[in-house]
Amino acid sequence: MAQTNKFEFQVMQDGDVWNATITRRVSARRTSVSKQKKGFSSEALATEWAKETLAQFLENLQVGNKRKADKRIVRNDLAEKAKTEKEAAAVAYKAKQDAHFAALDAEEVADAEYAEDEE
Template sequence: MTQTKKFDFRIVQDKDVWAAEITRRMTARKTIVSKRKTGFATEAEATTWGEKELKSFLDKLVERNERKAKQREVRTEATAAKDLAADVWREARDIADGDSKDYSNEDDYESDEAK
């Protein structure tokens, strides 16, 4: 299995104009264009733009992933705290209900001989 980059850039020539594209590998066979700029006079200009934009694109992606990870962590902690509070409430309710009911086994079943 070949290892390819998830994000890359490619240079495309359309007649006398060059275009640079930031691409994302969606599946093993499918690549989609995330960002595109056309109108470059030379291949070198398009390559320079592609390298610069790819770096910027990946930096933004890393920042977004870190931000989402922090949000997920906060959300997970809030859910854990909510579940803990619910468990404490249930235990307090069960203890309160347990004190009011008497579960003695002495009079639950009368034998047939006693009747």
């Protein structure tokens, strides 16, 4: 399997002008144009623009990916905190419920003993 870059640039001649495009590899068979500029007077100018724009494009993607990763970390931390709080609340509720049922059982036992004493 050949390894190719996800983003590349292409420079094509259209008559006496040059066009530059930045393409993204969507799948093995399909590409998509991410950015393009037409009307360069020479191939060198088109290539220079494409290289600069591709570098800037990739830098912007890396900044965006880092920002999203930071947000994901915060979001996962908050989700973990909420999960532990929910589990702690469930344990506290269960303990309170068990204590209440134990008190009811003790009350029933006391009532039964009182009823036996009166007979």
